[in-house]
Structures are given as structure tokens and as C-alpha cells.
Amino acid sequence: xxxxxxxxxxxxxxxxxxxxxxxxxxxxxxxxxxxxxxxxxxxxxxxxxxxxxxxxxxxxxxxxxxxxxxxxxxxxxxxxxxxxxxxxxxxxxxxxxxxxxxxxxxxxxxxxxxxxxxxxxxxxxxxxxxxxxxxxxxxxxxxxxxxxxxxxxxxxxxxxxxxxxxxxxxxxxxxxxxxxxxxxxxxxxxxxxxxxxxxxxxxxxxxxxxxxxxxxxxxxxxxxxxxxxxxxxxxxxxxxxxxxxxxxxxxxxxxxxxxxxxxxxxxxxxxxxxxxxxxxxxxxxxxxx
Amino acid sequence: xxxxxxxxxxxxxxxxxxxxxxxxxxxxxxxxxxxxxxxxxxxxxxxxxxxxxxxxxxxxxxxxxxxxxxxxxxxxxxxxxxxxxxxxxxxxxxxxxxxxxxxxxxxxxxxxxxxxxxxxxxxxxxxxxxxxxxxxxxxxxxxxxxxxxxxxxxxxxxxxxxxxxxxxxxxxxxxxxxxxxxxxxxxxxxxxxxxxxxxxxxxxxxxxxxxxxxxxxxxxxxxxxxxxxxxxxxxxxxxxxxxxxxxxxxxxxxxxxxxxxxxxxxxxxxxxxxxxxxxxxxxxxxxxxxxxxxxxxxxxxxxxxxxxxxxxxxxxxxxxxxxxxxxxxxxxxxxxxxxxxxxxxxxxxxxxxxxxxxxxxxxxxxxxxxxxxxx
Numbered sequence: 099x100x101x102x103x104x105x106x107x108x109x110x111x112x113x114x115x116x117x118x119x120x121x122x123x124x125x126x127x128x129x130x131x132x133x134x135x136x137x138x139x140x141x142x143x144x145x146x147x148x149x150x151x152x153x154x155x156x157x158x159x160x161x162x163x164x165x166x167x168x169x170x171x172x173x174x175x176x177x178x179x180x181x182x183x184x185x186x187x188x189x190x191x192x193x194x195x196x197x198x199x200x201x202x203x204x205x206x207x208x209x210x211x212x213x214x215x216x217x218x219x220x221x222x223x224x225x226x227x228x229x230x231x232x233x234x235x236x237x238x239x240x241x242x243x244x245x246x247x248x249x250x251x252x253x254x255x256x257x258x259x260x261x262x263x264x265x266x267x268x269x270x271x272x273x274x275x276x277x278x279x280x281x282x283x284x285x286x287x288x289x290x291x292x293x294x295x296x297x298x299x300x301x302x303x304x305x306x307x308x309x310x311x312x313x314x315x316x317x318x319x320x321x322x323x324x325x326x327x328x329x330x331x332x333x334x335x336x337x338x339x340x341x342x343x344x345x346x347x348x349x350x351x352x353x354x355x356x357x358x359x360x361x362x363x364x365x366x367x368x369x370x371x372x373x374x375x376x377x378x379x380x381x382x383x384x385x386x387x
Numbered sequence: 388x389x390x391x392x393x394x395x396x397x398x399x400x401x402x403x404x405x406x407x408x409x410x411x412x413x414x415x416x417x418x419x420x421x422x423x424x425x426x427x428x429x430x431x432x433x434x435x436x437x438x439x440x441x442x443x444x445x446x447x448x449x450x451x452x453x454x455x456x457x458x459x460x461x462x463x464x465x466x467x468x469x470x471x472x473x474x475x476x477x478x479x480x481x482x483x484x485x486x487x488x489x490x491x492x493x494x495x496x497x498x499x500x501x502x503x504x505x506x507x508x509x510x511x512x513x514x515x516x517x518x519x520x521x522x523x524x525x526x527x528x529x530x531x532x533x534x535x536x537x538x539x540x541x542x543x544x545x546x547x548x549x550x551x552x553x554x555x556x557x558x559x560x561x562x563x564x565x566x567x568x569x570x571x572x573x574x575x576x577x578x579x580x581x582x583x584x585x586x587x588x589x590x591x592x593x594x595x596x597x598x599x600x601x602x603x604x605x606x607x608x609x610x611x612x613x614x615x616x617x618x619x620x621x622x623x624x625x626x627x628x629x630x631x632x633x634x635x636x637x638x639x640x641x642x643x644x645x646x647x648x649x650x651x652x653x654x655x656x657x658x659x660x661x662x663x664x665x666x667x668x669x670x671x672x673x674x675x676x677x678x679x680x681x682x683x684x685x686x687x688x689x690x691x692x693x694x695x696x697x698x699x700x701x702x703x704x705x706x707x708x709x710x711x712x713x714x715x716x717x718x719x720x721x722x723x724x725x726x727x728x729x730x731x732x733x734x735x736x737x738x739x740x741x742x743x744x745x746x747x748x749x750x751x752x753x754x755x756x757x758x759x760x761x762x
């Protein structure tokens with residue numbers, strides 16, 4: 099089993115005729131994802147490979163009965179793409195785009211929440227349920243179907259973690275990148291709850307980083323609500339304070355958001371924290387069949 | 388993105404927020420001339436992009452143009468947190484009766500803009516938050532409704548001594564909010580917001596940070612950018628569209644993805660080494676960016692080894708490989724290079740590197756260990 103996306107999910111690609119949109123739509127199709135069409139305003143009626151292109155998300159949803167959208171649209175237009183997907187009635191929207199202004203993301207977050215929409219991202223690699231459905235830019239071949247749920251703030255570090263799990267024969271149920279921005283559509287807690295309730299997930303790996311309090315809140319949630327084992331990895335132990343480390347959300351501000359604090363919060367909650375990404379499978383092995 | 392106090396003051400004026408009369412000087416003589424306009428009673432303030440100017444002696448109250456000249460000379464010779472002070476703001480010394488804190492920032496946990504108000508102005512807000520959190524009032528803003536004037540008024544009534552003062556404060560807060568939203572700020576602070584002897588309310592200091600992701604929407608904000616916020620390597624990296632932070636070690640790193648780049652630095656430390664920098668080359672694929680990244684690593688004399696760790700998702704391994712080969716051919720790489728390349732188009736990428744004589748490591752741990760040994 100899996101969470102969020104599976105073999106039945108029908109996916110629209112917003113920005114399908116752009117460089118990244120077209121490349122990744124093709125990779126998603128190759129993986130076996132049911133990509134049913136794309137949206138680029140002004141290019142309605144054209145074809146992207148074998149896929150129909152629509153002018154609006156609403157038209158695309160009407161025609162294709164899609165239930166999910168993935169957004170490969172530049173930062174300048176991404177928020178209106180998110181809003182358009184929500185207005186069209188889609189309940190799962192995955193926004194890959196990096197660079198969306200914080201004030202816009204505040205609106206996007208609340209608009210999605212108020213409309214009962216699951217918004218993943220932005221500035222994220224997307225969601226994959228290996229063997230079933232890939233909604234995003236992650237390289238398919240490093241994943242394998244299995245029973246480990248993965249939730250992460252990172253993109254390529256998630257691939258590193260997943261790669262280590264796969265070569266150690268720990269396949270994944272679903273991997274979600276929640277993104278590197280300060281304001282994310284979905285945080286750790288909701289996804290941890292979903293994994294806890296998913297019969298196909300046996301254990302969870304959580305990849306965090308410096309900045310904000312998401313990890314500390316997740317640690318509290320795990321202690322209070324989870325029975326399934328969680329393993330954590332936190333990047334940024336060697337990051338200097340006050341500097342934005344690439345991700346908009348990865349900054350130690352006025353002493354808050356340090357890796358040390360997050361690691362301590364997890365350890366206090368009984369969650370083991372790996373020192374290197376390749377230590378994760380060793381920890382997982384110690385409590386999984 | 389940070390700006391100086393004098394730049395923030397100018398923006399405040401644009402938005403109708405009253406500020407202490409003040410002028411900028413970069414020479415002691417000019418500071419004296421400005422102080423003259425205030426009958427000699429002035430405050431000479433270092434302009435710095437970091438905090439700590441008070442503790443460094445960068446704020447001096449003066450009583451004559453001569454004192455202003457001396458103070459300016461001393462302050463303009465200072466370094467504050469490693470950055471030389473190039474300008475001072477000479478402000479009128481005002482008769483301060485009361486000091487308050489007015490701020491607007493983003494509450495990351497609540498995912499809302501928040502007003503922060505306190506009757507304890509002129510002190511470090513973080514210290515206050517730690518020691519006396521009850522002295523801080525927070526009023527969150529619902530994004531689609533805008534600020535709730537009633538709630539602001541109620542909070543102000545609890546902080547200010549009379550209704551006229553509270554009203555003025557709410558007016559200032561609403562103007563601050565407009566500035567915050569219109570320019571995509573991440574932090575806006577008036578500390579202290581003062582009541583003068585003549586009953587006026589003025590901003591006696593000004594701080595504005597902008598959301599880096601919002602600057603593209605505001606060319607006039609981009610114009611305010613100060614290159615000295617960044618080291619020369621960081622500047623080169625910015626121009627090349629790379630994410631870069633200088634560090635103290637000798638293993639130069641080129642990684643795609645911020646999380647992986649941080650983890651690479653962490654693993655280097657775990658195996659006893661030290662990264663010379665954080666550099667995220669990822670995002671989308673571009674061999675030219677790799678060339679720029681290599682140049683920046685090589686421009687750091689402390690770097691003894693170059694470690695390249697690429698896990699290709701949206702970044703394509705063949706693009707990275709072509710960039711590395713281009714760097715070798717165009718500028719030469721005199722350092723030992725350890726490359727780990729995996730992910731999208733990895734076979735093509737490894738082939739390109741193999742043909743050019745580069746050796747690759749299979750795992751991140753292997754690559755890091757090799758890099759630490761090669762120092």
C-alpha cells in the first residue's frame with residue numbers, strides 16, 4: 099500500500115510544455131504514472147508527446163478526470179498555478195517550484211487548507227509510491243517497492259537516503275519531499291499520521307534539516323501518537339548560524355532551529371538519529387523484519 | 388536580503404512613518420556639519436548589516452559638532468563583526484520619554500504574518516522573549532482578511548499609556564504592514580519606537596529584512612542591495628546563480644541540492660575533515676554553472692581538495708560531467724578531484740568523466756573518506 103498516490107492516481111502536469119515540465123512528464127510516464135494531460139495557458143489543443151494539452155486546469159480536469167496535479171511552473175506564476183488547481187477541484191497538488199515568495203506561500207497554504215486540498219511543497223522533489231506512481235522529479239530507478247515510509251525536507255538528500263535503503267533491501271511504501279521552504283503546504287505531522295494509518299508502511303525514515311521547528315513538533319507527535327518505529331537524520335550540524343544554507347527554510351535564526359536541538363528532540367522522544375545517511379539502513383534493520 | 392538603517396528609514400518615510408531626523412555621512416567632517424544642524428545634539432550611529440553595533444561602541448551620543456567629528460572618526464575606523472563601517476547616520480538627539488518595540492515578521496509555525504508589540508523598547512527582543520515573554524504581545528494576521536484593527540487597538544491599549552498614543556501606534560503599525568506586504572519583507576522592526584518630550588512618536592531605529600524569494604518582484608528593492616552583505620566568493624556565486632556559503636575548512640565542495648550539500652559537509656566533519664564551503668549547484672541542469680562552481684572553489688586558496696557529490700534528479704549527470712570536463716579543459720584543476728555521480732543519466736555522465744580521466748566513487752561515504760585522506 100501507500101499514501102497520497104498509487105497506481106490509480108491520474109496526474110496532470112501544469113507547465114507541461116516548459117523545459118522541466120516536458121522532460122519530467124516523459125519520465126513520469128516512463129515510470130508508469132498515469133499522466134493524463136497537461137496545462138499551459140495558450141497551448142490548449144496541442145499535444146505534448148501523446149498527451150493532450152489544455153489551456154486551463156478546469157478544462158483538463160473535466161476532460162481527463164485527473165485527481166492530482168504536479169506544478170513545474172516558474173516562481174513568478176507558481177502561486178496562481180496552485181490557486182488554479184485548487185479552484186478546479188483537485189485534492190492533491192504537488193508544487194515542485196523553488197523561489198515562491200513567503201507571503202504568497204502563506205496565502206497558498208491557507209487557501210489549500212480552507213479548501214480541503216493536500217498541497218505538497220513547494221521547492222520539493224514530489225511524491226513517489228515506488229512501483230505505482232511517480233509525481234515529481236526524483237529518479238525512479240533508485241526506488242524499490244517496500245514498507246518503509248520516507249518523509250523529507252530535502253530533494254537530493256532524500257535520494258541519497260532512499261538509495262541507501264534500496265541497496266540494503268528496504269523498499270519504500272511512499273516517499274514524500276515536503277520541500278525546503280520556510281512555509282510548506284504539508285508538514286511532517288500529517289504525513290507521519292498517514293504512515294501510521296497505512297497498512298503498507300512498517301516504519302518511517304524522517305529527513306530533517308536546520309531551521310524552523312518542524313522536527314521538534316514531529317518528535318512530540320511521534321512520542322504521543324506513533325507506534326511504528328521512526329529513524330531520523332538531520333542535516334546541517336556543521337552549518338554556521340545566521341546563514342541561509344540554500345533552502346529558504348534552512349537557517350539558524352537567533353539560536354533557534356539548530357541541528358543539535360532537533361537531534362535532542364528526537365532522541366528525547368525515543369527516535370534514533372543516524373550520524374550519516376548510510377547508517378540509516380543499519381538502524382532500520384534493528385527494528386524491522 | 389538585509390539593508391542598512393538609513394535605507395530602512397528612507398522606506399519608512401516613504402510610507403508615512405515618522406522617523407528621527409537624521410542624515411548620512413561617510414566622513415568625520417560631514418558628520419560634524421550634520422550635527423551642527425541639530426545644534427550639536429546628536430547621535431552618531433555606525434551603519435552595519437549585522438547586529439552588535441551598540442556593544443562594539445558604534446553608537447555615540449554627542450553634544451557638539453566637534454564631538455560628532457571625533458565620534459565619526461572612531462566609528463568609521465571600526466569593524467563590526469568583521470565588516471568595516473563605511474557610513475554613519477547622524478541623528479538628532481531627541482528627548483526620549485518612553486520606548487516601545489514595534490515589529491512585524493512571519494510566524495513560521497502559525498504560517499501567518501504577525502505583529503509583535505512590547506512596552507519594553509530599546510532592549511534586545513530575543514532576550515525579552517526568553518526572560519519576560521509576557522511583555523510581548525503577538526497579533527497574527529489572517530492572510531485574506533488583513534490586520535484586525537480592533538485587535539491591534541486592544542493590544543496597543545494594553546501597552547501605551549493613553550488612547551491618543553495607542554491610536555498613533557496602531558496607525559504606525561498599519562503603515563508598517565502596508566510596507567511589509569508591498570515589498571515582500573521578512574522582518575520589519577522599530578526598536579525603539581519612542582515618545583518624545585513634545586509628545587511626538589518617532590522611529591528611533593529601523594530594520595528591514597526582505598524575503599530573498601520576493602525581491603524579483605520589486606526592482607526598487609533590488610536596487611537597495613548591498614554587495615558587502617556577501618563575501619567576494621559569495622558574490623561571484625550569486626552572479627553565477629549558485630547558492631554558496633564560505634566555511635573555514637580545506638575541502639571544497641560542489642553538491643547538488645541544499646540538504647545533500649549540508650549532509651556532505653556534516654559527513655566530512657564526521658570523518659575528521661572540514662568543508663571549505665557550502666555550494667549547491669543543483670536546481671536545473673547547466674554545464675556552465677559547474678564551470679562557475681569549479682572556478683569559485685579554486686579561487687579559495689585554502690581549498691586543498693575538491694569533492695563533487697552529485698545525485699541527479701532534476702539535475703542530469705551528463706550535464707554535470709560535461710561541466711567538469713569543460714572546467715578541466717578551460718581552466719585546469721590543480722587540486723585532487725573526487726567525484727561521486729549518481730542518478731539521472733548516470734551512465735552517460737560516468738562515461739564522459741571516464742573518457743576525460745576522472746575517477747568516480749560509488750558512495751557518498753567512500754567519496755568523503757577519499758577527500759579527507761587526500762588533504
